[in-house]
Each structure stands twice: as structure tokens, then as C-alpha cells.
Amino acid sequence: MLDPSSVAGTTLTYVLLVLVALGALPIVAMGYQFVLIPLHAFRNHYAKAAPYLPRVAVVIPAWNEGAVVGNSVDMLMRLDYPADALRVYVVDDASTDDTPDVVLAKSRQYPGQVFHLRREKGGEGKAHTLNHGLAVILEDDWMEALLIMDADVVYLPDSLRKMTRHLADEQVGAVTAYIREGSAEKNYLTRFIALEYALSQAASRRAQNVMGAVACLAGGAQLHSRANLEALGGRIDTSSLAEDTVTTFKTQLAGRKVVFEPHAVVLAEEPQSVAALWKQRLRWGRGNVHITRMYRRLWFRPQEGNRLGSIAFGLVWFGVAFQPVAMVLSSVGLVGLYLLESTTSAQVFRTIWALAACTYVFTMVMSLALDPTTARKTLREAVFFPGLVSVLITVETFFPGLVSDDVPAIFGVEVSDGALRWWTLFVYSWITLSMVGAWLIKKIDGTRAGRFVSPLLVYLVGYGPILCAITVDSYVKELRHADASWDKTEKTGRILA
Structure with missing residues (x-):
């Protein structure tokens, strides 16, 4: 195991911290964008x-x-x-x-x-x-x-x-x-x-x-x-x-x-x-x-005449377009810090996750306040948009006594140090694993059991990760130069007129 206090260990720690910081950029972009919304009144x-x-x-x-x-x-x-x-x-x-x-x-x-x-x-x-x-x-x-x-x-x-x-x-x-x-x-x-x-x-x-x-x-x-x-x-x-x-x-x-x-x-x-x-x-x-x-x-x-080239708009655009990449970078950084046995891994994780949770709550409250009609019908979805697993991780982030090295128990269930280590790796990797879960939902959705299982899995994994997984699929299709014919969505006339 590389010594975190050595020159190589210190260098690697800084590299991993940079990866985590890059992973946080979409959170910053989202927060910045929503801070601007009240200014729309003026x-x-x-x-x-x-x-x-x-x-x-x-x-x-x-x-x-x-x-x-x-x-x-x-x-x-x-x-x-x-x-x-x-x-x-x-x-x-x-x-x-x-x-x-x-x-x-x-x-x-x-x-x-x-x-x-x-x-x-x-x-x-x-x-x-x-x-x-x-x-x-x-x-x-x-x-x-x-x-x-x-x-x-x-x-x-x-x-x-x-x-x-x-x-x-x-x-x-x-x-x-x-x-x-x-x-x-x-x-x-x-x-x-x-x-x-x-x-x-x-x-x-x-x-x-x-x-x-x-x-x-x-x-x-x-x-x-x-x-x-x-x-x-x-x-x-x-x-x-x-x-x-x-x-x-x-x-x-x-x-x-x-x-x-x-x-x-x-x-x-x-x-x-x-x-x-x-x-x-x-x-x-x-x-x-x-x-x-x-x-x-x-x-x-x-440039003169438009704001498309501004730093702010670029941050917003790439915050969405490359969010899956940021999620993977963040997971790699956190898991790397943990395996390096860096004392900063837990602190960095809680900081990043708390920032994401606070930003999410802020954006959700702001959005629902702007559209009360939608808010009345989607309160449950507002809670589970990131998925039940992410909600539980957020609870652990704000109440770290539920899972810690001093109290090796997960919601009251005793676990070994080894199991706790695997749980920690799972938590640090979840933002990437959630996209894998989204891909599995797509596969299951087309089966006979999908009609009953898919809704439960979407609430478990989250709707947000599904959108990110689709973005990854779009990267892959573009890199492979897959057929790009325009394929419309079938409509059946279900609109409330």
C-alpha cells in the first residue's frame, strides 16, 4: 500500500482531490444557475x-x-x-x-x-x-x-x-x-x-x-x-x-x-x-x-453580440452535457482516496455529498414554487428523483453516527469491519453505479416483468441517473457513428385538452 505521507502518496492524493473537484463542477453549475432565477423578476x-x-x-x-x-x-x-x-x-x-x-x-x-x-x-x-x-x-x-x-x-x-x-x-x-x-x-x-x-x-x-x-x-x-x-x-x-x-x-x-x-x-x-x-x-x-x-x-x-461564449453559459452547458463524466471522476477520486487510506476521504465525501444534497433541495424547492400545478402532483417524485439509495446516503451524510468506524452498524444491524469497508466502497461508487442500474432498468423494462418491476427500480435507482445513463449511451453511439436517423416518439392522444 502506498504511504499517503510519501511524496508519491501526497501527489496521488492531490490528483484524486482534483478528480473529486472536477466531479463537483456540475453541482456548482446547477447551483449558480438557480441562484440567478430570482433575478428574473428584475x-x-x-x-x-x-x-x-x-x-x-x-x-x-x-x-x-x-x-x-x-x-x-x-x-x-x-x-x-x-x-x-x-x-x-x-x-x-x-x-x-x-x-x-x-x-x-x-x-x-x-x-x-x-x-x-x-x-x-x-x-x-x-x-x-x-x-x-x-x-x-x-x-x-x-x-x-x-x-x-x-x-x-x-x-x-x-x-x-x-x-x-x-x-x-x-x-x-x-x-x-x-x-x-x-x-x-x-x-x-x-x-x-x-x-x-x-x-x-x-x-x-x-x-x-x-x-x-x-x-x-x-x-x-x-x-x-x-x-x-x-x-x-x-x-x-x-x-x-x-x-x-x-x-x-x-x-x-x-x-x-x-x-x-x-x-x-x-x-x-x-x-x-x-x-x-x-x-x-x-x-x-x-x-x-x-x-x-x-x-x-x-x-x-x-464575443460581442451574444452571450453563448460566456464563461457562465459554458459552465451551464457542460455541467449538463458532461455530468456523467463528472460522476465517474468523482467516484474514482473518492474510491482512490479511500484505498490510499487517506484521512481526507470521509471528509471530502461528506462535503461533496452535502453540497450536492443542499443544491438539489434548493433547486427542487425553487422549481416547484415556480410551477405549483406540477408540484401538487409530483411531491413523491421530488423526493425520489435521485433514487432511494441516494436518499439513504444523504441521511447518512448528515447523520454520520448511523454508519461509522466507531459504531459499526448500518441502521442498527451489526456488521464486520470487512463488510463496512465494502459498504463504504459501494457508497463512494454509487453515483457511477447508479448509471449501471439505470441501464439494467432499460433492459428489464422490455421484459414481461418490467411492467411491475421497472417502477420500483426507478424509485430505487433514481430518474436522474437514467438521464445520465442515456447521455453516456449518446456518447457511445456518436463515437461508433451509429445510424442517426430521426426516430419520432409514438403518440396516442393522451393529452389533457
Whole structure:
């Protein structure tokens, strides 16, 4: 065993401490972001917003969306928005179900307002489908603003008005809304997703408004000024699975603002199984990996006209994109310190875990306060978002007498020194092992027993680790240059309209 007091031991100790510190960076990034949220009350775009009702063309890409697109069109027609200033274009991507019949029926029901555009060659992805619609819409000068949405989402009546008011400021190129999980009958997974959206949108995007750099226009709620679309070449980028993020970056790099409007609420149907969630988020994750590489010369290089290159935004972006790497580094550092028999291992672990726990509680309370509707339905998920195992470790962190060298017992059960050593190694490794557990949940979810076992395992391992494991999978798929075809999530029309 290497002597911790030797030169080599001291050097290794410092290296391991650096690994733990790097592992803590996502915690710092998250905490920083949420500290900014109260500033949104003072630093926002509302002072420059004004009542503004431009002529809006809505473009809906649709492939086999017969079960949902009719309801979405009906809800658009019921918006609190002038009927003569709203047109809906459904771009049918060579659907093989009843999508054409549904849209044509809506076109007859709403003459002059709903239009069916058919692509005979489909399957090229959402961006190609959108571009087919844009080519038609931009042929004349009727459209003053364009709303890109998904075929299954439902806009609340006042949502479009709340978005268009920001376009009264000519410096604003695009506006996005708050996508809220809207299934009429929720299960355990949709409640976790609802909570995630409160964290990542209602809260985090407020902070991005404050920073002056928005990471992504929600794919189902993108409102663009005509000037912004024309400046982007009148087309959506087709090189990435994250075409919405590319559009967001290009808008800001060209010097136009992107605004998140938290009070414009859009309901969306989300996956109800881990397998479906994995498929959806893998596409998102691979898109983000591609964006990170595409804009590699942008990160941490402040420049005039936009804030995407700022240190703050870079910290937030990489805090999410490389969180799994940070988790592994942290585990390696903690386990290494413990095996080195460094006296600092326990102290470092408690410090890092306490920091993570306090940051998590702060972010969760802040997010739920911003969306009381979601809060009322997801209190249990708020507790178990990181998983029951992590909750127990957190209890031990704040009450170290439950497990210690002086009192070798775990919650009252006597254990040997050897067992205590293995328990400690397990605890120090858990943030990495949890991602392995998430991968196992995905495998089990597809089995006959998965319907009953998966919910219990998700509460045990945590929803957060599942998202991190999907991110790791996206790294692997990108490194292997796996097929990157656009694979949409199946929708069944479960939205609470």
C-alpha cells in the first residue's frame, strides 16, 4: 500500500482531490444557475414586450399522427388570437395512416385557415419536413411570424399572445414557451418527466433569460419572426438531430435575442415507459453531442453580440452535457482516496455529498414554487428523483453516527469491519453505479416483468441517473457513428385538452 505521507502518496492524493473537484463542477453549475432565477423578476424582456398580433403561420410536421393532429388543430383554432391572423400548415411526411384524411377534414372545417401539404417522399426527418412547409409559406409575404410545433402538443388559449408580445421588439428573433407534461392519465414516469420539465424549463430557462443566452428553443414551441427566418436562409438545419438547438444558436450568433416565455404553457404527451423515454432522449443526447462538437470554437470565448461564449453559459452547458463524466471522476477520486487510506476521504465525501444534497433541495424547492400545478402532483417524485439509495446516503451524510468506524452498524444491524469497508466502497461508487442500474432498468423494462418491476427500480435507482445513463449511451453511439436517423416518439392522444 502506498504511504499517503510519501511524496508519491501526497501527489496521488492531490490528483484524486482534483478528480473529486472536477466531479463537483456540475453541482456548482446547477447551483449558480438557480441562484440567478430570482433575478428574473428584475432582468427580463417584459419591459420591451408589448401587445402585438402579427400574422402567424403555424407549421406542423406530421408522420402518422392521425391520432393526435386533429385535436391539436382544433385547439389552435380556439386560441385567443385573431382568426384572420392565423393559418395552420400541416406538412404530411408521406404518412401511411389516416393523417391525410384527418387534416383534409380539418381543412374543410376551417376553410382558408388549415392547409394540407403532402410530401410524397418521407422518412428524411423533422427538419426536411419543416423545410418543405417553409418553402411554401415563404412564397408570399402574408406570414409575419412562424410558429413551429409538434403534431401532438396543445397550446393553452392565451399562450400564443404571450409569445408574440416579445416580437414587438425587433431585436428578438425567436420566442419559446414552457412545455409541460400534459397526459390526462399520468403514471410514475410521466410524473418524473413533469418534474424534470419544471427543473429544466420553468426554472433553468428563466436563469438563461437572465444570462442572456438560451440553450434551446423547445421543438414543439418555436416562434420566429419572419426576419429571423429569412436571415437563417429560410431553412432549418438538416445536419443534426437537434435542429431546434442549431436554430437557437444561429439566431443568437447572428445578434438576435431568444426569449423564454414561462407563462406561455404548452401541453405535451410524454413517454410512459423507460424504453420509449430512452429512445426519445437518446436522440436529444446525440443532438447535443453534435452541437457541442459543431460549436467547439465558441465555448468559453466571450464575443460581442451574444452571450453563448460566456464563461457562465459554458459552465451551464457542460455541467449538463458532461455530468456523467463528472460522476465517474468523482467516484474514482473518492474510491482512490479511500484505498490510499487517506484521512481526507470521509471528509471530502461528506462535503461533496452535502453540497450536492443542499443544491438539489434548493433547486427542487425553487422549481416547484415556480410551477405549483406540477408540484401538487409530483411531491413523491421530488423526493425520489435521485433514487432511494441516494436518499439513504444523504441521511447518512448528515447523520454520520448511523454508519461509522466507531459504531459499526448500518441502521442498527451489526456488521464486520470487512463488510463496512465494502459498504463504504459501494457508497463512494454509487453515483457511477447508479448509471449501471439505470441501464439494467432499460433492459428489464422490455421484459414481461418490467411492467411491475421497472417502477420500483426507478424509485430505487433514481430518474436522474437514467438521464445520465442515456447521455453516456449518446456518447457511445456518436463515437461508433451509429445510424442517426430521426426516430419520432409514438403518440396516442393522451393529452389533457
